[in-house]
Amino acid sequence: MTTDLRARALAALAEQTIELPSWAFGNSGTRFKVFGQPGVARDPFEKIEDAAQVHRYTGAAPRVSLHVPWDLVDDFAKLAAHAADLGVSIGAINSNLFQDDDYRLGSLTHPDEAVRDKAIAHHARCVDVMRATGSTDLKLWLPDGTNYAGQDDLRGRQDRLADSLQQVYALLDPGMRLLLEYKFYEPYFYAMDIPDWGTSLLHCLALGEQATVVLDTGHHAPGTNIEFIVMQLLRVGRLGAFDFNSRYYGDDDLIVGSADPFQLFRIMNEIVAADALTGAGVNFMLDQCHNIEPKIPGQIRSVQNVQEATAKALLVDREALAAAQSSGDVLAAHGALTDAFSTDVRPLLAELRESKGLDPDPYAAYARSGHAERIARERVGGTQASWGA
Ligand code: PSV
Ligand code: MN
Numbered sequence: 001m002t003t004d005l006r007a008r009a010l011a012a013l014a015e016q017t018i019e020l021p022s023w024a025f026g027n028s029g030t031r032f033k034v035f036g037q038p039g040v041a042r043d044p045f046e047k048i049e050d051a052a053q054v055h056r057y058t059g060a061a062p063r064v065s066l067h068v069p070w071d072l073v074d075d076f077a078k079l080a081a082h083a084a085d086l087g088v089s090i091g092a093i094n095s096n097l098f099q100d101d102d103y104r105l106g107s108l109t110h111p112d113e114a115v116r117d118k119a120i121a122h123h124a125r126c127v128d129v130m131r132a133t134g135s136t137d138l139k140l141w142l143p144d145g146t147n148y149a150g151q152d153d154l155r156g157r158q159d160r161l162a163d164s165l166q167q168v169y170a171l172l173d174p175g176m177r178l179l180l181e182y183k184f185y186e187p188y189f190y191a192m193d194i195p196d197w198g199t200s201l202l203h204c205l206a207l208g209e210q211a212t213v214v215l216d217t218g219h220h221a222p223g224t225n226i227e228f229i230v231m232q233l234l235r236v237g238r239l240g241a242f243d244f245n246s247r248y249y250g251d252d253d254l255i256v257g258s259a260d261p262f263q264l265f266r267i268m269n270e271i272v273a274a275d276a277l278t279g280a281g282v283n284f285m286l287d288q289c290h291n292i293e294p295k296i297p298g299q300i301r302s303v304q305n306v307q308e309a310t311a312k313a314l315l316v317d318r319e320a321l322a323a324a325q326s327s328g329d330v331l332a333a334h335g336a337l338t339d340a341f342s343t344d345v346r347p348l349l350a351e352l353r354e355s356k357g358l359d360p361d362p363y364a365a366y367a368r369s370g371h372a373e374r375i376a377r378e379r380v381g382g383t384q385a386s387w388g389a
C-alpha cells in the first residue's frame with residue numbers, strides 16, 4: 001500500500017461513524033427462547049449507558065437508534081440529555097407497527113381506515129420523539145403483508161400504503177428524513193407489501209426528497225447481489241441508511257461481517273467508489289440482537305468488523321482497477337479487489353485508535369475495564385425482554 005493511500009484511508013476512517021441499536025443491549029431471543037444475561041440493561045437509560053461504552057472504546061459509535069414503544073420513557077428530552085452527558089446522541093427513531101392486535105391484517109395498508117389512522121398517529125408520536133431528542137431520521141419498517149393468494153387485493157394495498165406514507169411524510173419537519181426499509185418475507189409469507197428495494201424506492205420517489213431507502217443486509221433472498229443494490233440506490237441519491245447485520249439462513253441479526261466478510265467488503269467498496277462514506281447522507285446503522293453472546297462486546301466486535309471492511313475498501317488501488325477494467329483485464333481487475341480484501345488492516349486500525357487516544361484493541365480494553373462485572377453486580381431486579389418473548 002502506498003503512503004498516500006494509507007494516509008487517505010486513515011483520514012477517511014477517522015470520520016466514519018456507526019450507529020448502534022438500543023435493542024442490541026436488552027435481552028433478546030427467538031420465538032423459542034429468550035436467554036437472560038446478567039447485568040443486561042433494564043431500561044432505555046441503561047441501554048444508552050451500554051451504547052456509550054461501545055463508543056468509549058471504539059470512538060466510532062456516537063449515536064443510538066431507539067425503537068418506539070420498546071424505548072418508551074416519560075421524558076425523551078431527559079433521555080437525550082442523559083445520552084449527551086455520556087458523549088453520545090439519539091439517532092434514528094424506529095416506529096413499531098408489529099406488536100398490536102389491531103395490525104393483524106396490516107397497519108399502513110390495513111383495509112380499515114381507522115386502523116391506518118392509528119398507524120399514522122403512531123408516527124406523529126415518533127416525530128414528537130424526534131423533536132424532543134434532536135433525531136433527524138424516522139425509520140419505518142413495514143411488517144404488513146398477506147399469507148394467502150387472494151387474501152387481499154395486492155394493488156389496493158399499495159394504493160393505501162402510498163396514501164398512508166404521504167400522511168406520514170407530511171408530518172416531517174424540514175431537515176428530517178423518512179427512511180423506508182424493505183424485507184422480502186416475514187412476518188407474512190405470501191406477499192410482503194414492501195418486499196424489495198424497488199418497491200421502497202418507488203414509494204420514496206413519489207414522496208419526495210426527504211424519503212430514502214434503508215438496506216437491511218439480512219432482508220434479501222440467498223444469493224442476492226447486495227452491492228448491486230447499494231450502487232443503484234447511490235446512483236439515484238436514495239440510499240439513506242444501512243441496517244447492518246449478518247444472515248445465514250434468514251433474517252438472523254447476527255454480527256455484521258461474521259458469515260461473509262467478503263460481502264461486507266464488496267458493499268463498502270461500492271460506498272467508497274461513490275465517495276459516500278461521509279457527507280452523502282448514508283447512515284451506517286447496526287440492526288442486530290445478541291441472543292447468546294455478550295451484548296457490549298458483540299457491538300464492539302460489530303463496529304470493528306465494519307471498520308475493517310471499510311479500511312480494506314479504502315485500500316483498493318482505484319487507478320489500477322480502472323486501468324484493468326478499461327483494458328478488459330478481467331483477472332487484474334478482480335485482483336485489485338481481492339488484494340485489498342486480503343490486506344491485514346488491523347495494524348492500521350490500531351494506529352487510528354491510538355491517534356484518537358484510544359486503546360488499540362477496544363475488545364480487550366472493554367474486557368479489562370471491569371464494566372461487565374460491575375453491571376452484573378449492580379443491575380439486579382430482573383431483566384427486560386424486548387423481543388421474541
Ligand atoms: C425487521 O426485521 C427489522 O429489520 C426492522 O428494522 C426492525 O425495526 C428491526 O428489525 C428490529 O425489529
Ligand atoms: Mn432492520
Ligand code: MN
Nearest residue numbers: 216218219251
Ligand atoms: Mn430485520
